[in-house]
């Protein structure tokens with residue numbers, strides 16, 4: 001049973017929160033950071049069985065998080081509002097995913113370095129790069145929060161796959177020697193799979209429900 005999300009929430013509960021025993025565990029009431037609430041209408045539920053949840057009686061951001069499931073989008077939203085950085089969110093999602101995959105005794109692959117030439121999108125913007133593929137990428141990610149977007153990587157090189165310059169790359173850990181990365185295509189072609197590099201485990205066929213573990217709400221195109 002994974003307690004990663006439970007623990008992440010616990011470490012981010014505001015100091016002013018009030019604790020109450022709840023039928024399944026503990027309820028914490030605090031000023032919801034999503035809506036500027038000042039009457040402790042935000043709640044985090046930490047259950048003894050490892051599951052958790054949140055709700056707000058003012059803005060109605062509510063979610064229930066089962067153990068061993070990908071981080072829900074509404075809990076992600078709350079964690080960001082409670083101060084978790086994009087890097088920390090990506091790490092959390094990766095760790096949750098990895099725990100689940102390892103529990104499935106999935107096949108392993110060798111650790112792969114980041115694709116050649118990959119740098120953060122923010123760096124390419126700062127460099128004012130002129131590249132039609134990069135323009136397409138920015139257009140495709142237009143709905144994404146810029147700070148979040150700029151933490152993804154991109155390379156102008158097509159690489160051995162021939163299309164790496166039409167992908168944005170999600171990196172976990174030190175970019176010089178990442179713990180994992182995944183390259184998502186910007187082209188809506190179902191034949192093009194996500195390409196991944198992971199030190200310990202990778203499973204080729206993720207079921208539908210697994211996909212949000214990689215994608216952030218802004219880029220999850222399956223909805």
Ligand SMILES: [Zn+2]
Nearest residue numbers: 032035056059
């Ligand atoms: Zn709220």
